[in-house]
Amino acid sequence: MCGYIGKISNLQINNDSLENNNKRIICRGPDETININSTFSSLFKNDDQLNFNFIFNRLSIVDLGKNASQPMINKEKNTILMFNGEIYNHRELRKKLEQDGIKFYSDHSDSEVVLNGLTYFGNTFIEKLIGQFSIAFYRSDVKNLTLIRDRVGQKPLFYSNLNNEIVFGSNLISVSRESKLNNVDKNSLNDFLNYGVVPSSNTIFEKVYKLMPGEIINIDLKNIDSRKTSSIYWSFDKFNSNHKFDEDHFYDLVSNSINIREEADVKVANFLSGGLDSSFIVKNMYDRGKNINSYSVVLNDKKYDERKWSRKVSNKYNTNHIEIEIGLDDIEKYVLDSILAFDEPYADPSTIPSFIISNLISKNFKTAISGDGGDELVGGYKRTHKLLQSRNSLKNLYKFLNKIYPNHLGTGNNFLKHSRDLKEATASFFSDKNFINFLGLDDNFTFEDKYYKNLNSDYKTLLNVEYSFYLSEMMMLKVDRTSMSNSLEVRSPFVDHRLIEYVFSTEPSYLLSNNKKSLFKNYLANDFDSSFLNRRKQGFVFNLEDWVYQNQNLILETILDVNLFSLFDHKKIFNLFKFKTRINALRIWKLFLISKYVDLNS
Numbered sequence: 001m002c003g004y005i006g007k008i009s010n011l012q013i014n015n016d017s018l019e020n021n022n023k024r025i026i027c028r029g030p031d032e033t034i035n036i037n038s039t040f041s042s043l044f045k046n047d048d049q050l051n052f053n054f055i056f057n058r059l060s061i062v063d064l065g066k067n068a069s070q071p072m073i074n075k076e077k078n079t080i081l082m083f084n085g086e087i088y089n090h091r092e093l094r095k096k097l098e099q100d101g102i103k104f105y106s107d108h109s110d111s112e113v114v115l116n117g118l119t120y121f122g123n124t125f126i127e128k129l130i131g132q133f134s135i136a137f138y139r140s141d142v143k144n145l146t147l148i149r150d151r152v153g154q155k156p157l158f159y160s161n162l163n164n165e166i167v168f169g170s171n172l173i174s175v176s177r178e179s180k181l182n183n184v185d186k187n188s189l190n191d192f193l194n195y196g197v198v199p200s201s202n203t204i205f206e207k208v209y210k211l212m213p214g215e216i217i218n219i220d221l222k223n224i225d226s227r228k229t230s231s232i233y234w235s236f237d238k239f240n241s242n243h244k245f246d247e248d249h250f251y252d253l254v255s256n257s258i259n260i261r262e263e264a265d266v267k268v269a270n271f272l273s274g275g276l277d278s279s280f281i282v283k284n285m286y287d288r289g290k291n292i293n294s295y296s297v298v299l300n301d302k303k304y305d306e307r308k309w310s311r312k313v314s315n316k317y318n319t320n321h322i323e324i325e326i327g328l329d330d331i332e333k334y335v336l337d338s339i340l341a342f343d344e345p346y347a348d349p350s351t352i353p354s355f356i357i358s359n360l361i362s363k364n365f366k367t368a369i370s371g372d373g374g375d376e377l378v379g380g381y382k383r384t385h386k387l388l389q390s391r392n393s394l395k396n397l398y399k400f401l402n403k404i405y406p407n408h409l410g411t412g413n414n415f416l417k418h419s420r421d422l423k424e425a426t427a428s429f430f431s432d433k434n435f436i437n438f439l440g441l442d443d444n445f446t447f448e449d450k451y452y453k454n455l456n457s458d459y460k461t462l463l464n465v466e467y468s469f470y471l472s473e474m475m476m477l478k479v480d481r482t483s484m485s486n487s488l489e490v491r492s493p494f495v496d497h498r499l500i501e502y503v504f505s506t507e508p509s510y511l512l513s514n515n516k517k518s519l520f521k522n523y524l525a526n527d528f529d530s531s532f533l534n535r536r537k538q539g540f541v542f543n544l545e546d547w548v549y550q551n552q553n554l555i556l557e558t559i560l561d562v563n564l565f566s567l568f569d570h571k572k573i574f575n576l577f578k579f580k581t582r583i584n585a586l587r588i589w590k591l592f593l594i595s596k597y598v599d600l601n602s
Helices: 015-022 090-099 110-128 172-178 186-195 247-260 276-287 307-316 328-340 351-361 374-378 382-404 411-418 421-430 433-439 447-451 458-484 497-505 508-513 518-524 544-550 552-562 571-578 582-601
Strands: 002-009 032-037 051-058 079-087 131-139 144-149 158-162 165-169 215-220 228-232 268-271 293-299 320-326 367-369 489-491
Touching (some): 002 172, 015 172, 144 165, 186 433, 247 497, 247 518, 276 307, 293 307, 293 351, 307 320, 328 351, 328 582, 421 458, 447 458, 458 489, 458 497, 544 552, 544 582
Parallel strands (some): 293 320
Antiparallel strands (some): 002 051, 002 165, 032 051, 079 131, 144 215
16 A cells, blocks of 8 residues: 655656655655656656656555566556555456466566556456555556546545646645645535535545546546546446345355455554454454454543453454553544544544554554445444335325325325435435534535435435445545554455445345344354344444533634634634534534644645
């Protein structure tokens, strides 16, 4: 796992500026930094006379040799690859490429597999990759730059495309500063206050963009400013069918997904919260005879403390377990660090314990396996089932009334039959329109239009929202930034696209009849009792309300000093402190976080 920044221009490039803006990215790859530019004629044929400068920072995990270093240039010296991520089926793909007569120079680099695959087979080669990645692929022979992001959005990629130059890279702040584009986009600011994140393809800065999950952008360098094409090569709803669910096949897919993520030339650790997701992974590895190194963050707040459960799992599967205890006093020490870890604003307070545990693991490991994505995979979120229950209640009411008054319901009661209730209710779980209205701001982003797609069942419709918004736009952002700011690569077996495709392609009745994560519970049932399996789900959070209301002066000082919100009456901010609820604490947290972010980065 790594990080990079690049610039291509018709004008002369200030290499010192690019190196300075690369400093924020070095944490993603502290093992090696290589800088190449268009003056390196002995390394690369640059017949189109364009100027370029590419800087790559490597976190060495697979193939630690020098021949696996990047930027990587092909043997014909006309293509350059910068690749951030891991390809878990790289050995299989390499074997097939070698059978086609393609020569390799590294020992077992997955980067060289991507380089040769794209060079000889073009963008369609991406569909063969199993993994997480962001890719920048420069071809001087056809004067083209291709930017690619993985299917689920596990790895970030930002770009700007103005004034006869393109800047791209793994860090939003680095790209915006190199592009000299640091004006806050007001619509994106409103989106952040509404959703807690700025959905792709926008960013918090005007004219700086983020590739969407599963997106490929091709830029014709013969005319940098105007010739750009974009396509989505993968999306969740493409696999909307109704095959019979095969539980054994599902478990085989999960086991393979875990197994291939264990391969590395360095030691691998495990996140262990004591929840069903991480426990499933640890049991699977234990059953295959693996030596397991597990880590937990435990909170000294009884309301959120789960050490009892993580210790139970560790003892059962004989893991080498380390835990770190944190309290409210510790949170303040990490607030600034956790904000600095994010190159784009993100309001989920669970970032702080996530940052802390990643920091702990990184002291001894470069990579770790997590249980992220398990809830989406097996329908573990209560909100999904609540929405379905309310939807079914309306449908049943319509059927009942239609039997009694078949000729009297009329078109005015289409609300009961085909209503927007599910669409609007779904959006309400992820947005805070009341907050936007309270502040007097505009809601320009239509959540429902982007993420809500009517599939062949209500369950899959909701599942698509969970995956395309919550997992891709929010959870993957948190996982990447909290880990990579600590030079730690995180691998998430439940986010394997083959598993996602399988769930979307099967009939939903099985998962619905086995709700509340029965697939995971059944797998663990022989090892744990019902108190473990059926306990109330606890998120990876801390007591946000206490921290916010105990730090009122600090928060108000930050918000008022930055004065980002001069458009509305500041009395409204003071009013939020009068009613000490969790929702108001989260709203205050958003205002504080974005103010601190802009103060540090704009």
